[in-house]
Amino acid sequence: MALFNCPECNKVISDKAKLCVGCGAPVIIMTSKIIGTPIKIFNLEFTEYDFPSQMSWFYAKEACESLGHGWRLPTKNELDYFYNIYGIKGYSYNLYWSSSEGANDVAYYYDFAYGSMNSTSKNFTFYVRAVRDF
Numbered sequence: 001m002a003l004f005n006c007p008e009c010n011k012v013i014s015d016k017a018k019l020c021v022g023c024g025a026p027v028i029i030m031t032s033k034i035i036g037t038p039i040k041i042f043n044l045e046f047t048e049y050d051f052p053s054q055m056s057w058f059y060a061k062e063a064c065e066s067l068g069h070g071w072r073l074p075t076k077n078e079l080d081y082f083y084n085i086y087g088i089k090g091y092s093y094n095l096y097w098s099s100s101e102g103a104n105d106v107a108y109y110y111d112f113a114y115g116s117m118n119s120t121s122k123n124f125t126f127y128v129r130a131v132r133d134f
């Protein structure tokens with residue numbers, strides 16, 4: 001289960017809910033607001049929008065997979081491809097989780113302010129964008 005801030009009313013809700021408990025917006029519409037018009041690079045496509053809230057690494061993985069149809073958290077090298085071709089394009093000057101894991105229970109994040117990557121505890125909360133192969 002992943003938790004979101006509802007893009008309509010900003011209340012925290014579960015992706016397993018059919019409707020937002022705050023305003024009644026259907027969760028399926030929120031999913032389409034994240035995917036938008038995917039941004040294609042080589043054989044990859046990235047969602048047009050970030051998830052609306054920062055989250056820990058485990059929630060980040062679940063949130064991406066909850067979009068279904070092969071959506072997943074991108075690897076650090078996929079985020080690097082994106083940055084080197086498009087810069088921040090729709091991302092923000094912030095830190096984003098990658099799926100790439102390191103030793104000692106850390107994972108890599110990508111810094112869209114500097115185009116660089118580093119690793120840290122999976123408990124930190126960063127921004128999240130999903131990718132899939134097509």
Ligand SMILES: [Zn+2]
Nearest residue numbers: 006009020023
């Ligand atoms: Zn709502």
